[in-house]
Amino acid sequence: LRNVRSALFGGCLSALVGLAAMSIVGAFLSLHNAHQLFTSRPMTAFWIASVFLLACSVVAQIFSRDVLRSLGPIAMHTGIILILIGAMLGSGQGHRLAERYLGIGRLAQGYLRIVEGRQSSVMIDENGVPIGRLPFAVGLSKFETDYYPPKPGAWELVVRWADDAGFQQTRSLDWLPGMPIQLPGTANKLTVLQYLPRARAVYPESQSANSQTPRPTAIPDAASSKPAMELAITDPAGGQSRHWLIVPADADCNWIGTPSLSLWLVPQQAVQQYRSKVTIIRPSLPTLDADIEVNHPLSIAGYSLHQNSFRVIAESSFVSGASEDEAGKDDEAGDAVASSMQSDAAGRRHSQHGTKKTFGNRSRQSPQGMQTTLAVHSELGLSVVYAGLALLVAGAFVFYWGGPIVQFIRRPRPN
Amino acid sequence: LSIKFTTLGLLIYAAMLLWLLAGLACLPRGRRWQKQSSRLFAGGFLLLVSACALRWWQAGQPPLQSMFEVMLTLGMFIYPLWVFSEKFLQARFQATAVILGLAVLVPVGFVFQAQASELPPALRSWLFIPHVAAYMLAYAILILAGAQAAMQLICHRRGNSADAQLCELASSKLVGLAFPLLCLALALGAVWGQLAWADYWHWDPKELWSLATILIFAAYLHFRRHFGKKYMRINAIIVIVGCACVIVTLLWVNLSRLFQGMHNYAS
Numbered sequence: 128l129r130n131v132r133s134a135l136f137g138g139c140l141s142a143l144v145g146l147a148a149m150s151i152v153g154a155f156l157s158l159h160n161a162h163q164l165f166t167s168r169p170m171t172a173f174w175i176a177s178v179f180l181l182a183c184s185v186v187a188q189i190f191s192r193d194v195l196r197s198l199g200p201i202a203m204h205t206g207i208i209l210i211l212i213g214a215m216l217g218s219g220q221g222h223r224l225a226e227r228y229l230g231i232g233r234l235a236q237g238y239l240r241i242v243e244g245r246q247s248s249v250m251i252d253e254n255g256v257p258i259g260r261l262p263f264a265v266g267l268s269k270f271e272t273d274y275y276p277p278k279p280g281a282w283e284l285v286v287r288w289a290d291d292a293g294f295q296q297t298r299s300l301d302w303l304p305g306m307p308i309q310l311p312g313t314a315n316k317l318t319v320l321q322y323l324p325r326a327r328a329v330y331p332e333s334q335s336a337n338s339q340t341p342r343p344t345a346i347p348d349a350a351s352s353k354p355a356m357e358l359a360i361t362d363p364a365g366g367q368s369r370h371w372l373i374v375p376a377d378a379d380c381n382w383i384g385t386p387s388l389s390l391w392l393v394p395q396q397a398v399q400q401y402r403s404k405v406t407i408i409r410p411s412l413p414t415l416d417a418d419i420e421v422n423h424p425l426s427i428a429g430y431s432l433h434q435n436s437f438r439v440i441a442e443s444s445f446v447s448g449a450s451e452d453e454a455g456k457d458d459e460a461g462d463a464v465a466s467s468m469q470s471d472a473a474g475r476r477h478s479q480h481g482t483k484k485t486f487g488n489r490s491r492q493s494p495q496g497m498q499t500t501l502a503v504h505s506e507l508g509l510s511v512v513y514a515g516l517a518l519l520v521a522g523a524f525v526f527y528w529g530g531p532i533v534q535f536i537r538r539p540r541p542n
Numbered sequence: 543l544s545i546k547f548t549t550l551g552l553l554i555y556a557a558m559l560l561w562l563l564a565g566l567a568c569l570p571r572g573r574r575w576q577k578q579s580s581r582l583f584a585g586g587f588l589l590l591v592s593a594c595a596l597r598w599w600q601a602g603q604p605p606l607q608s609m610f611e612v613m614l615t616l617g618m619f620i621y622p623l624w625v626f627s628e629k630f631l632q633a634r635f636q637a638t639a640v641i642l643g644l645a646v647l648v649p650v651g652f653v654f655q656a657q658a659s660e661l662p663p664a665l666r667s668w669l670f671i672p673h674v675a676a677y678m679l680a681y682a683i684l685i686l687a688g689a690q691a692a693m694q695l696i697c698h699r700r701g702n703s704a705d706a707q708l709c710e711l712a713s714s715k716l717v718g719l720a721f722p723l724l725c726l727a728l729a730l731g732a733v734w735g736q737l738a739w740a741d742y743w744h745w746d747p748k749e750l751w752s753l754a755t756i757l758i759f760a761a762y763l764h765f766r767r768h769f770g771k772k773y774m775r776i777n778a779i780i781v782i783v784g785c786a787c788v789i790v791t792l793l794w795v796n797l798s799r800l801f802q803g804m805h806n807y808a809s
Contacts, residue, residue: 136768154750154801159796161745203725214743237739260794275660421663422738433740502740512742516729522781523722531715535630 199526208514216508688785
């Protein structure tokens with residue numbers, strides 16, 4: 128029996144040290160490669176061997192002389208066994224086995240991408256490839272983003288453009304006065320000529336704020352709380368056009384350009400929370416309305432739906448129901464804008480839209496289409512993992528804290 | 543170098559000064575000096591409590607988000623844990639705790655930026671405080687255990703086996719104290735990961751380093767339970783290796799660009 132115990136102990140210690148070493152190696156790999164490593168066949172064999180070793184240890188402790196004192200280790204080891212079994216059940220292979228032998232047909236994990244006003248039940252993988260259908264559909268009624276209050280006096284220059292897939296990309300630009308920055312989606316370069324943290328717009332005598340084509344410049348104004356920035360756009364041929372980006376007193380932010388390429392001066396505001404307002408549509412069951420936000424998933428039909436990310440869809444591609452002519456107009460406008468900043472005439476046209484009329488008071492929540500991405504995970508094995516974690520923690524506290532606390536309470540007290 | 547000319551910074555520098563004096567007061571032998579050292583150590587702790595409270599009030603959230611806040615909290619834990627270890631776990635050599643506290647506070651005072659930032663959506667959870675606080679408490683205890691283990695090796699070298707045995711005992715008791723907290727923090731992190739990222743485990747560098755830390759201390763606890771004090775030096779070396787893993791998990795993973803993962807909030 129002593130030899131068996133020694134062999135068990137040696138096996139346990141080797142497994143612990145080996146797994147610690149593997150964890151350190153895995154930490155130097157990418158998430159994907161680390162996942163591949165720890166779910167590879169040799170590691171699967173290791174996990175199964177670990178379960179066997181732990182089970183032997185639990186049996187040995189149950190039949191030990193002082194089983195009461197071994198309750199902590201029994202709980203801890205049983206907890207780890209449950210965690211490993213739960214993880215195996217939740218894996219892709221576990222799902223295949225559950226379907227084969229238990230008739231539980233579920234997809235292990237994937238994503239749902241839904242545009243506002245539409246619904247989907249098609250699960251996709253990380254690369255957007257469909258992998259199956261959920262037994263219910265999820266409709267996105269609305270997507271909401273909450274922001275922290277803006278920091279007073281902190282503004283950032285942001286470029287927004289539509290990528291090839293029609294999604295709006297946003298990037299905050301790190302700028303220094305006089306330093307050229309490559310604008311994405313175009314060969315043009317942007318240079319910030321000057322930045323006025325407190326400024327107001329002034330109009331040439333021949334124009335007024337109500338003019339159809341106002342070309343304001345900015346001057347410092349200590350009474351103003353809004354900034355202004357003078358920008359230069361340089362095309363590859365060396366041609367340069369100058370523009371003022373001025374945040375009006377009655378606006379939160381401002382921009383120049385077009386929906387497919389625009390430069391924004393916006394207050395620095397961090398995202399506080401984002402949520403998808405969804406409707407779950409189940410066959411022969413009433414629909415269910417729910418909010419899914421970060422840290423607050425929705426559990427339904429053996430799946431949990433988690434708020435993963437969101438994207439803004441550029442206006443031109445979001446109007447998929449529009450006629451080809453209309454779409455053509457949008458594209459034409461987009462192309463014009465990309466090259467727009469080369470000519471003063473075009474610049475005037477865009478600053479007319481941007482600074483004063485249409486978008487002057489526009490909030491950061493753009494009226495363009497929003498697309499949410501929900502991470503969908505099967506809950507198979509999850510409760511087993513949770514039970515294992517609870518046992519592990521309870522066992523550890525009972526074993527390492529329980530004894531000393533009892534000893535402290537029962538200690539002999541001086542009279 | 544980031545010197546902080548704020549009330550918060552001044553509190554931290556004052557605490558550092560008191561702890562430096564506490565360390566110097568440990569040098570001469572004698573009860574009177576030891577008492578003075580303990581008083582200075584306690585005074586520094588009170589200043590750090592004020593600094594943490596001020597930071598909490600200023601940022602509107604518990605000081606557990608950035609590296610600056612985490613190390614400040616960790617530094618604050620050192621004194622009460624030392625008092626507990628000295629009283630109940632027979633820990634010795636107060637100078638080690640004072641030096642550790644100072645080592646934790648140096649980057650807080652001179653390296654990390656104190657700028658507060660808002661919590662990103664993933665950190666806005668009821669699990670944020672218990673998960674991070676359990677890890678910080680466990681790490682502070684393990685760092686003290688590492689110091690006791692190091693002192694044990696020094697005592698062995700000097701041939702002072704009585705002190706070495708006391709240090710070894712204190713070190714093992716401290717690891718026993720920290721281990722359930724490590725398990726709790728790991729379990730809370732798993733639950734939080736499931737809620738926020740749809741999975742309780744992601745093979746992320748921070749997760750893997752913290753798993754390695756737990757496994758090393760689990761190996762230590764198994765080894766010591768099996769062999770007792772038979773191989774005292776090996777016991778001490780395992781604890782020191784575990785402490786090195788704690789430091790890597792806490793600092794290197796967050797500060798190095800080598801480890802890109804889902805836990806990069808504090809970078």
